[in-house]
Amino acid sequence: xxxxxxxxxxxxxxxxxxxxxxxxxxxxxxxxxxxxxxxxxxxxxxxxxxxxxxxxxxxxxxxxxxxxxxxxxxxxxxxxxxxxxxxxxxxxxxxxxxxxxxxxxxxxxxxxxxxxxxxxxxxxxxxxxxxxxxxxxxxxxxxxxxxxxxxxxxxxxxxxxxxxxxxxxxxxxxxxxxxxxxxxxxxxxxxxxxxxxxxxxxxx
Numbered sequence: 001x002x003x004x005x006x007x008x009x010x011x012x013x014x015x016x017x018x019x020x021x022x023x024x025x026x027x028x029x030x031x032x033x034x035x036x037x038x039x040x041x042x043x044x045x046x047x048x049x050x051x052x053x054x055x056x057x058x059x060x061x062x063x064x065x066x067x068x069x070x071x072x073x074x075x076x077x078x079x080x081x082x083x084x085x086x087x088x089x090x091x092x093x094x095x096x097x098x099x100x101x102x103x104x105x106x107x108x109x110x111x112x113x114x115x116x117x118x119x120x121x122x123x124x125x126x127x128x129x130x131x132x133x134x135x136x137x138x139x140x141x142x143x144x145x146x147x148x149x150x151x152x153x154x155x156x157x158x159x160x161x162x163x164x165x166x167x168x169x170x171x172x173x174x175x176x177x178x179x180x181x182x183x184x185x186x187x188x189x190x191x192x193x194x195x196x197x198x199x200x201x202x203x204x
Contacts (some may be wrong), residue, residue, distance in 0.1 A: 046127070049127060050130065051131075054127075057128060058070070060081055061073065061077075073143045075143050075144075075146025075148035077143065078146065078149050079149060079152050082121055082124075085116050085121075086115040086116050088116070089114045089120075090114055091115055091117040091160070092112055093113060093114070093163045093164065094106075094112045094164065098110050102162060102164075102165045115160075117160070118156045122157075125144050125153065129144035132144055
């Protein structure tokens with residue numbers, strides 16, 4: 001009985017060892033590492049700001065009275081949102097009755113209101129316009145690209161330019177070098193043809 005039980009014990013141990021032992025050749029295979037792509041890449045400064053702006057706008061719609069849904073949002077609501085942000089602005093915008101109206105560097109402080117600078121609003125609308133379409137919105141119904149919003153931004157730009165004495169000049173588009181070279185070659189060719197024609201006429 002003892003010898004039989006003694007023989008049975010090694011068999012049992014061997015069985016357990018074989019079930020937990022790795023397959024042949026597995027010792028040379030390194031453990032698999034999770035792919036690097038599984039860890040999300042850190043957001044850029046632009047993407048982080050765009051996400052914050054989008055969440056701020058959604059919160060504004062939620063707190064609106066009456067509450068608004070994104071589907072019912074129009075360009076008029078976007079303009080209301082931009083005006084709402086003026087209370088957090090840090091740019092002094094002189095009113096027409098202020099003695100410093102149109103002065104770029106006033107010598108002393110005044111009671112004129114602080115507002116959001118045109119450049120900040122313009123960049124904000126660009127980020128929200130992209131975020132709207134990234135979150136399932138259609139480009140043709142994008143309220144941030146509405147004509148009324150563009151008109152409002154232009155009025156803000158012109159108004160702040162006059163009030164602060166800082167003109168906003170449109171950047172001139174540079175013509176591509178290839179187009180400039182082609183135009184120069186075309187002019188040179190037409191000049192040469194004209195000169196050649198005049199010489200032949202003189203010979204006759």
